Amino acid sequence: MLILNTNMMLVIYTAFMAVILLLVLFIVAGKALDSKKAPKAAVATDPEENISQAGKAAIAMALHLYYGVHDHESDVITFKNIYNRYSPWSSKIYGIQ
Secondary structure, three states: OOOOOHHHHHHHHHHHHHHHHHHHHHHHHHHHHHHOOOOOOOOOOOHHHHOOHHHHHHHHHHHHHHHOOOOOOOOOOOOOOOOOOOOHHHOHHHOOO
16 A cells, blocks of 8 residues: 655645646647637628629639630650769668667
């Protein structure tokens, strides 16, 4: 059976109180940091938000046709092998001795 003297009880009590104090401190600090974030923007009543998906697609298609932007790719993949004769990363002289 374990018998605790007063000094051991004091150490255990102090450790638990320190843990509880740190927990409260982190919770308060977290809430304080959350409140410092930028306030949420008010709900915008922009008329652009009322555009349907079909309208957005039509605008995108009109811009595409107007600017004539297209991504032309060559469909050629080139692999270039580079051989380095010396690399300090694989050198044996820097090994642990």
